[in-house]
Amino acid sequence: SLSLSLSLSLTDTIHKMGDLRSKFMEVYSVLKAELLNDPAFEFNDTSRQWVDRMLDYNVPGGKLNRGLSVVDSYKLLKEGKELTEEEIFLASALGWCIEWLQAYFLVLDDIMDGSHTRRGQPCWFRLPQIGMIAANDGIVLRNHICRILKNHFRGKPYYVDLLDLFNEVEFQTASGQMIDLITTIEGEKDLSKYSLPLHRRIVQFKTSYYSFYLPVACALLMAGKNLENHIDVKNILVDMGIYFQVQDDYLDCFGAPEVIGKVGTDIEDFKCSWLVVKALEYCNEEQKKLLYENYGKADPACVAKVKELYNALDLQGVFTQFESESYEKLIKSIEAHPSKAVQAVLKSFLGKIYKRQK
Amino acid sequence: SLSLSLSLSLTDTIHKMGDLRSKFMEVYSVLKAELLNDPAFEFNDTSRQWVDRMLDYNVPGGKLNRGLSVVDSYKLLKEGKELTEEEIFLASALGWCIEWLQAYFLVLDDIMDGSHTRRGQPCWFRLPQIGMIAANDGIVLRNHICRILKNHFRGKPYYVDLLDLFNEVEFQTASGQMIDLITTIEGEKDLSKYSLPLHRRIVQFKTSYYSFYLPVACALLMAGKNLENHIDVKNILVDMGIYFQVQDDYLDCFGAPEVIGKVGTDIEDFKCSWLVVKALEYCNEEQKKLLYENYGKADPACVAKVKELYNALDLQGVFTQFESESYEKLIKSIEAHPSKAVQAVLKSFLGKIYKRQK
Ligand SMILES: [Mg+2]
Ligand SMILES: [Mg+2]
Ligand SMILES: [Mg+2]
Ligand SMILES: [Mg+2]
């Protein structure tokens, strides 16, 4: 029956996904073992154990979406051609480089934001005996990327492009993080500095490039493409990243902490969140006064008042509308792309985040 | 007269040095201007001013030895041939990349060590409104290196080797910093873990590679050399770096704060300093007990007791002897090198640090 074949194919998909994920995790073990025996450094037991524990704590515990998408994207670019074991390994290694990059950003971001939890566990720098050593661990994570690339891609014709790509994307992310941080100082003086164009600029640089463009760009390079010919792909992925961050801002306030793995603190932290920007857009004078008086305060009563205002302005409804409009627009730009394979890559990406709950 | 010609040539040298320094500073202005208008990021006034101020505060305020040595070394490798304007600019740009790298390490190191002063001024993260944003500024500094390299070296045959070099050296420095940090935790439990081989390992990775090997390696690459054929040069420079760090440890305790630009806190910070390692080597049981009880305490009375012990063990004399022995050994290895030009590079380096007071 149809229902049987559907549920079989669903089981099949889940098995394949589990398979992909466990294959991906095997590559993690290989890469970690190489890093723990890197001849460029003289490890002793203490330092080897330190890095081992630091990696396991910070690198593989996320959703692995960014990393897995490199493999997915590369497969789609190959248009159904079976990948060799080497291709799977290399695409996974690039995927892990992005997961390492993400871990590096998160470890440092949590220090800068003074956060407490991440992925349902205490932030790395909060653990006893770690503290500010976490800053150096972040740097070590970043350096591992170069070690992985050198170990596995040094002879490839696209090696230098890979280095340039990771460098440029990291630069853009750090620049986005910078405007995020200094905007928060400015916003604390004057909330009206927060606006949609500013929000977009922060998100484009801080999130979109590394989370959305980077995985696809890695796959394109592995497939022998020239990135300069794919500016349109970059633009679509940047927009997708902005959509993703709006979801993130939304979930920070309206998501379930058990599901998203952390307790959101954007309101307390005076973040230039999409929600506060929208609230400023829709509020009347009285509501604006309430927002100015209560936004960015640690006091739970103030946070509650801001959330009440968000509800009064029906920001959940505004978000739902934004979500469907973004989806439509993205699909339209994707379908305008000349290559069916690239379309498939972009649609697969969009499918992974559309209406996500975490 | 001899004395007149000597003093004329000295004046000449001082003028040339001043000239070199001001030319080097001009290159800084050019590089900074490029970074403040980098098309890979959308600056606004606030973020441009932030980076401008951050660079001026952290990058050019040191002794610039590392940076200037790239130019010096390259000149010596060219064996008297006049450098073109372009060559001077490029060698200076590489020199500045090392100064940027140094700034990046120092900004983060000061955060991790909880330091107060650096180069005679408050540490960057201690300034009002900066705080933990300094961690991201450190990352921005690191990313600037890649931007400078891409802007000026992308078309050079040695571009990929430059990227690999900076990446490997940064990895080694971060690894050295890691053993420095985790050793301090272990040492606090048991001071006897501190030993000369451990000290050497920390210094080799944390300081030697980036401060000594990197400038010469940059010059060698610019001169078209293959670094794999210069392992002996690397080894000599690593030893020179260890000699330099022993001086640093010595000056931390015995140097004049007005001259070295900071108040040393190695004793308070439980550092695996060459001095404490030597003290452990020479002390009797009673002195050992005193060391265990007073090392690593913030209390000035404890620090004074440790310094008294250092004096009782004549560590100043031990240092003076180490200094002349190291010098002899280094000169010997340098003179064993087949190339006179490389010898000149290494001797010039050694000359700059021998018997330094700051
Ligand atoms: Mg954060
Ligand atoms: Mg943050
Ligand atoms: Mg968020
Ligand atoms: Mg320090």
Ligand SMILES: [Mg+2]
């Ligand atoms: Mg330190």
Ligand SMILES: [Mg+2]
């Ligand atoms: Mg020191």
